[in-house]
Structures are given as structure tokens and as C-alpha cells.
Amino acid sequence: MRKSNLKLNLKMESSAIPILKLKEFLIVSIQLDLHDKMAEQLQQDILRRISQTGAKGVLIDISALETVDSFIGRTLAETARMARILDAELVIVGMPPSVASTFVELGLSMGGVKTAINLDEGYDMLEAYIKGQISHTKLTATEEEKEAGDE
Amino acid sequence: MSKVQIKEESDIVKARSVAKEMARDLGFGLVDQTRISTAVSELARNIFAYAGEGEVYIETDWDHRKGIRITFTDQGPGIEDIDLALQDGFSTAGSMGKGLPGAKRLMDRLNIQTKPGEGTRIIIEKWLDK
Numbered sequence: 001m002r003k004s005n006l007k008l009n010l011k012m013e014s015s016a017i018p019i020l021k022l023k024e025f026l027i028v029s030i031q032l033d034l035h036d037k038m039a040e041q042l043q044q045d046i047l048r049r050i051s052q053t054g055a056k057g058v059l060i061d062i063s064a065l066e067t068v069d070s071f072i073g074r075t076l077a078e079t080a081r082m083a084r085i086l087d088a089e090l091v092i093v094g095m096p097p098s099v100a101s102t103f104v105e106l107g108l109s110m111g112g113v114k115t116a117i118n119l120d121e122g123y124d125m126l127e128a129y130i131k132g133q134i135s136h137t138k139l140t141a142t143e144e145e146k147e148a149g150d151e
Numbered sequence: 152m153s154k155v156q157i158k159e160e161s162d163i164v165k166a167r168s169v170a171k172e173m174a175r176d177l178g179f180g181l182v183d184q185t186r187i188s189t190a191v192s193e194l195a196r197n198i199f200a201y202a203g204e205g206e207v208y209i210e211t212d213w214d215h216r217k218g219i220r221i222t223f224t225d226q227g228p229g230i231e232d233i234d235l236a237l238q239d240g241f242s243t244a245g246s247m248g249k250g251l252p253g254a255k256r257l258m259d260r261l262n263i264q265t266k267p268g269e270g271t272r273i274i275i276e277k278w279l280d281k
Binding site: 033034035036037066067068069070071074096097098099101102103105106107108 | 160161163164167168171181182184185186188189192193196239246247249250252253256257
């Protein structure tokens with residue numbers, strides 16, 4: 001019994017998807033077809049790395065994902081909201097056009113989640129956001145309160 | 152015809168990969184392949200979430216139609232109210248309620264046969280010769 005618990009704990013520790021730190025950002029590239037538990041594990045891993053490193057932004061590259069269904073979509077959107085609570089902004093980059101159109105037809109939206117066409121754009125977006133946040137701390141706080149109120 | 156048993160979460164990924172591959176081989180374009188694999192993902196997850204286990208059959212040749220037909224069967228609790236289950240946002244599993252109505256939008260045909268307490272059979276089709 002004890003042994004199997006230990007095994008489970010080890011399994012729960014990492015989603016096997018590398019999370020790289022680059023300056024104040026984290027970079028994640030999903031290169032395999034995620035099943036639900038892996039998506040949830042990745043969410044936990046990202047949040048833990050934000051808290052460990054104090055990262056201000058997260059870039060998630062999903063250009064290799066062939067399918068984004070309601071579960072993966074919801075998990076990504078949730079991760080963005082959770083990261084924001086930890087004071088990190090998350091940008092989803094590289095969604096293939098076929099995935100984007102299917103996602104909308106399925107009836108989903110990325111509600112409030114920042115997206116960018118590729119890693120370069122996503123990086124610029126994060127940098128601009130963080131610069132803006134520093135010079136307009138007050139304004140940003142008001143916007144976020146408004147967003148929270150909308151939900 | 153291919154058959155995928157749904158018993159664990161990774162089987163959902165397997166079902167959608169097999170369906171996508173068969174759709175590609177048949178000549179569907181990338182957007183349709185994505186629609187098909189996404190619909191399969193949603194309905195295979197429903198099997199896992201509601202019935203625990205079931206089967207997915209994928210075929211590309213029936214009734215002289217060119218296209219892909221996927222059948223999802225389970226011996227789960229069945230669907231009490233099909234009209235309600237086809238409404239966006241309705242879910243009894245704590246999910247977003249996009250699976251069934253979403254799959255219907257992504258495919259050309261969706262047919263549900265269900266009996267409360269006995270199980271559910273859902274057939275979806277996408278045609279190449281519309």
C-alpha cells in the first residue's frame with residue numbers, strides 16, 4: 001500500500017513537458033498530444049514554477065497540437081486565470097488555423113486569454129504588457145477588477 | 152473498420168488519432184480532419200466521464216457514401232433528455248456542456264439512440280460527397 005502511494009506521488013510530480021525559464025519568463029512547448037491528466041498536471045507544474053521562480057510571464061506554444069477540445073481549451077484558459085492570480089501573464093502562441101476555427105465552431109472562446117501568432121509576437125506582447133504594468137500599476141489594477149467583475 | 156476501446160483517459164487520445172488518420176487517408180482536408188478528431192475527442196470523453204467505458208468504431212465505407220462514420224457505444228446511464236443534452240452549456244458531469252452540441256456542429260450528421268439505465272449509441276458522420 002505504502003509502495004503504491006509512493007509510486008503515485010512520483011508520477012504526480014511532473015507532466016514530462018519541459019518548462020524553460022528565460023529571464024523573467026517561462027516557456028512551454030507542447031509537442032505531444034495531451035490527454036486530460038497530462039493537461040491537468042502541466043497546469044500544476046506551470047503554477048509551481050511561477051511560484052518558485054517569480055516569473056512574470058508564461059509563453060505556451062501549442063503549434064504542434066492537432067486537437068484542442070473543450071477540456072484542453074478549458075484547462076488552458078483556467079491556467080491563464082490562475083497564473084494571473086500569481087501575478088504572471090500567460091500567452092498562448094502558435095495555435096494552428098485549423099484548430100482555431102474548430103475551437104470556435106465547437107462553441108468555445110478563449111475568453112480573456114492572450115494569444116499570439118508565434119513565439120516572437122508572444123514575447124513582445126509579454127514585454128510590452130509588463131512594461132505597461134510597471135508604469136500604469138494603478139490603471140491595470142482597475143482593469144483587472146473590472147475583468148473579475150465581468151466574470 | 153477500426154475499433155478503439157475506451158477504458159482510460161489515454162484511449163480518448165487514441166480514438167481521435169485513429170479517426171484523424173483515417174479521415175486524412177480518405178482525402179479530408181486539414182480543417183475537416185481537425186473537426187472530426189475534435190468531435191471524436193468530445194464524444195469519447197463523454198463515454199469515459201458518464202459510462203466509464205465503451206467502444207468507438209470508425210468506418211469509412213457504408214451505404215455507398217464516401218465519408219467517415221464513427222459510432223460510440225456504452226452501457227452507461229443513458230441520456231434522460233436528448234434535447235436538453237444537445238443544448239449548449241448543459242452538463243451533468245461538471246464539464247462545459249460543449250461536447251454533444253459541439254460535435255453536432257462539427258459533423259454533417261449526429262444520431263443518438265439512448266435508453267436511461269441501458270446505455271447510449273451515438274453515430275456521427277462527415278461526408279466527402281456532399
